[in-house]
Amino acid sequence: MKKILVIGSLMTDFVFRTSKMPNTGETFIGEQYEKYTGGKGANQAVAAARLGGEVSMIGKLGNDEFGKEHIESLKKERIAHQSVLFDDISRTGVGNVTIDNDGNNKIIVVPGANLALKTIDIMNNEKLIRDADIIVLQLEVPMDVVYQCIDIAYDYNKTIIVNPAPAQDFDQSIAKKVDYFIPNEVESGLLTGKTINNIEDAKEAADILISAGYKNVIITLGGDGAIFVNKNQFKYFNSIKVSPIDTTAAGDSFIGTLAYGLSKSWNIDQTIESAIKASGCTVTKLGSQPSLPTWKDIENLKEIVK
Template identity: 45%
Template sequence: MSKILVVGSINMDLVTRVSKAPKTGETVLGEDFKQIPGGKGANQAVAMARLGSDVAMIGMVGEDSFGDTLLYAIKKDGVDISGIGRCSSKSTGIATIVVDDDANNSIIVVSGANFEMKKEDIDKNIKLYEDSKIVVHQLETPLDIVEYSLKVSKALGKTTILNPAPAKSMSDEIIKNVDYLIPNETELEILSGMPVKTKEDILLACRKMMEKGVKKLIVTLGSKGAIYVDSEGSKEFGVYKVEAVDTTAAGDSFIGGFTAAFSEGKPVEEAMDFAAKVGAITVTREGAQTSLPTLDEVRNFKGVV
């Protein structure tokens, strides 16, 4: 299998379960608390590794106990961590996550060491780029690092994937170097500046992004599935029906599943179906990396669309 490089964030998730999320000024009693490895970049890298992909990661953690724990967890799952640095001036990134009984979540991220990544961290790990076929990015690291990494990737002839989350405006310099853009509806609306209330709206917004240089898009629609769009047209994909427990990392697992299958040369239809299975299993479990399935679990999954 071709090697995948993930350039992105590494966080410790501080997860509190509640029957209902508190309103402004309200105090509620929590039902459970856990510390779980997370961060969009690390989630996606671990998802791919558990699915059998050969994955390396570039990122940054602090010189603290959270950093130690996260590096151990990522390495244990088989990710090459040689490109992950340690920062002495900032703590490891954290995400405070509240999950209610309906499996909805709200998240506050303190980026910490993730935002201390420099261009030199890309340059000194150039061999990881050279050895990879696909380079995956998100937006939990500085935008100038995302832009620089995408330029380096394209200069080396790599396929680039960008998950534009958390949603924010980006320069055309970033967008033009993206082969596969994988946003949800909210992210697509922010990027395109267009409404996305209907399928027709989504397709028009996708066309606008393609005019800026994006080659292909996969728009994830939560319980409504996903839409794949390229220059030849579009195709809708459903979701597998499961009893959701926690939607944390659902998007990350979908991207991990798609990239893992795509890296093996699977056609888009198969890669999208595989990603849907990975996402379906993920939401039936608690946490970020703790919820990500193995390849055998996906192969044995007997869901219904």
């Protein structure tokens, strides 16, 4: 099995359940409150590790109570965490997640120590990149760090996965170095200027990204599944129909499972189909990391399909 290295964010999530989203200036009484370890990077690492992947992580935490909780969580998931660093100035990143009865969410993120991850930290841990096979990146850490990681991984001929979330300008000269570029419909729309209303719109956006140089583009479409596009192939993958409770980590579950499938050398169809099933499991539970599935959860998914 190939080794997976996730370089990215760790956040403490405060999750609020409410029957409806409050309007501007409105105070509304919620129904439930929980605190979980999260962050796109950590979620994707946990998603891959929980399926049985060999996973390590590079990131930065505040030297505080939340930071210590993250280390305990990584230990529990058997994720190599020696290169998850502590910052004495910034606090651990936090996210405020508000979820309504339909499973829709609104999220505010304060990155905190994630933005203190520096290029020197990557240079000091270059051996981890050299020793890994698959590198997974998101955009909740500084962009110069993301670009540096891509450059180093490319030089070592690693498989590079980039989840451009949260969406922001991305240096197109880097595109040719990225093996799998995986935005959702909102992110792909922002990156291409193409509004995504249907599968054909998604394909047109993916074609724009392929023209920019990305080798393989996967656009996740929430409850409508996903598409896979490269210069030679277009394929649509249908979704798994479930009753959503919390969609917060669905994309992270997809990407972590995709990385795991690549680490097992599965073909792209099996890999994406498994990632969609994992996302379907994830949205049926509250919280980001608590909702990430095991293989048993994925195998039992038929019990909750409509």
